[in-house]
Amino acid sequence: MDFSPSPKVVELQKRVMAFVQTHVVPAEKTFKDEMAAFRAAGNPWQHTQTMERLKDKAKAAGLWNMFLPDSKYGFGLSNLEYAPVCEIMGRYPLTAEAMNCSAPDTGNMEVLERYGTEEHKERWLKPLLDGKIRSAFAMTEPAVASSDATQIECSIRRDGDHYVINGRKWWTSGAPDPRCEILILMGKTDPEAATYRQQSMILVPKNTPEDVVQRLNKAVAATLNDPAVRSQLAAQTQVASAPMSPAEAARFLEAETARYREIAKSIKLQPQ
Ligand SMILES: Cc1cc2nc3c(=O)[nH]c(=O)nc-3n(C[C@H](O)[C@H](O)[C@H](O)COP(=O)(O)OP(=O)(O)OC[C@H]3O[C@@H](n4cnc5c(N)ncnc54)[C@H](O)[C@@H]3O)c2cc1C
Numbered sequence: 001m002d003f004s005p006s007p008k009v010v011e012l013q014k015r016v017m018a019f020v021q022t023h024v025v026p027a028e029k030t031f032k033d034e035m036a037a038f039r040a041a042g043n044p045w046q047h048t049q050t051m052e053r054l055k056d057k058a059k060a061a062g063l064w065n066m067f068l069p070d071s072k073y074g075f076g077l078s079n080l081e082y083a084p085v086c087e088i089m090g091r092y093p094l095t096a097e098a099m100n101c102s103a104p105d106t107g108n109m110e111v112l113e114r115y116g117t118e119e120h121k122e123r124w125l126k127p128l129l130d131g132k133i134r135s136a137f138a139m140t141e142p143a144v145a146s147s148d149a150t151q152i153e154c155s156i157r158r159d160g161d162h163y164v165i166n167g168r169k170w171w172t173s174g175a176p177d178p179r180c181e182i183l184i185l186m187g188k189t190d191p192e193a194a195t196y197r198q199q200s201m202i203l204v205p206k207n208t209p210e211d212v213v214q215r216l217n218k219a220v221a222a223t224l225n226d227p228a229v230r231s232q233l234a235a236q237t238q239v240a241s242a243p244m245s246p247a248e249a250a251r252f253l254e255a256e257t258a259r260y261r262e263i264a265k266s267i268k269l270q271p272q
Contacts, residue, residue: 015063019058019061023057059100065101073129086101111184135174139185139186141154142168154166155167155191185202187199
């Protein structure tokens, strides 16, 4: 098989290399300095002006989203044509993100492009293709050999019109990035199925836990503030021979809500 790059790829290699030499290499120091300042200030999860400028330049140069092999959104390169471009990006680490060709967004965008609904594409694929948001892929788990997908333990269970995800993930690259809006999570939907048919991937909007906690908190607060519910609870505690006055019942419920808020805080959620 002939692996020599086609004239089209040679031309593209030249353009990418020229971009690297003109824009990326001179920006390496300012990028490093910006990151060092973020780390010194205690939060490396911020985006640098240097990278944003590089992205604008790469977009203007037409060196953008080169990864999608066969798609109306992509560059139309085969894997064989894309590989020599990746060789250059691998040698100059800022280049992949500058050209919107960096992991894990590339793989995630490909999944959304191939299997996403129109709503998924509108909400996540388009801003990802535009370099405005980022994404993450959550497969690895602390408790199991995660390079083997059959070992994954996180469960994904359908419960009416929503899914309950129960598991622990780590090494999810880019998840703390404030621009990360969507995670593709791998878990098991059918642990009884044949070995290689147990797993599924599910889209998890980044703010899901907060959403749930906020909705729960609002529901709890609304319930407790409902006078009918309060008097009923108070009446029930008296009927159940617990010597609790309505005021005591209200205090008890307030204490429980406060306890719940402390738990939410300790797992770094932001209840209302
Ligand atoms: C920089 C970085 C970024 C990462 N980003 C992500 C990310 O974005 N999302 C994510 O989900 N993960 C991420 N990871 C995690 C990474 O993908 C996992 O560490 C990797 O898949 C290996 O899984 P593990 O650590 O559980 O090792 P293990 O699976 O325990 O593997 C350890 C060793 O055991 C071997 N082994 C495993 N199973 C078997 C078996 N059944 N029989 C024999 N040998 C076996 C493996 O070949 C390997 O040599 C990242 C890791 C790094 C270093």
